[in-house]
Amino acid sequence: GENVEQHPSTLSVQEGDSAVIKCTYSDSASNYFPWYKQELGKGPQLIIDIRSNVGEKKDQRIAVTLNKTAKHFSLHITETQPEDSAVYFCAAHLSGNTPLVFGKGTRLSVIA
């Protein structure tokens, strides 16, 4: 089955700096890669996603890149703000009724 590795497990950055979180996946047939943000005491919320026919996607300060050959994808957050502090999860998905497989999460702390 699919396996998703996520690094780093914790990340501290100064406000205004960029943050990068990286994930690798094992099943080359996976074709959908979402990123979720989980704030304290809340459920994960989708922040951006990318499909395998696209190499990069950007939404304001966040962007995701996908390298299908290397089977890795990354989340980039620019101009970080204290409210970006949360746990971020990557995930990978095959089509159909297969489950979404999550990475183990990255706890991002943005220091003001």
Added chain:
Amino acid sequence: DTAVSQTPKYLVTQMGNDKSIKCEQNLGHDTMYWYKQDSKKFLKIMFSYNNKELIINETVPNRFSPKSPDKAHLNLHINSLELGDSAVYFCASTPITSPDTQYFGPGTRLTVL
């Protein structure tokens, strides 16, 4: 508000008891899920239902039994609770138009003493 809601938000109980967690979504979604998040924040799927029919059942002890009375509800019943069942349980749903995009509920923190 349109959302995925869960009750209760916190559940503290003794080992051996039976408890239920309820989930409702008013988003008109066809597929609903239960996830377990352990103390290390690892999210793992437990079950998935599509229009009241079970479609994913990961290796979960049979003490856990999901029940879907209609496509807007997916409840989780747990028998003979064990210490290792302590976790946060999340319900989620996906629309048929975008079956990859999951909308999560706020979670239920279960503590078994």
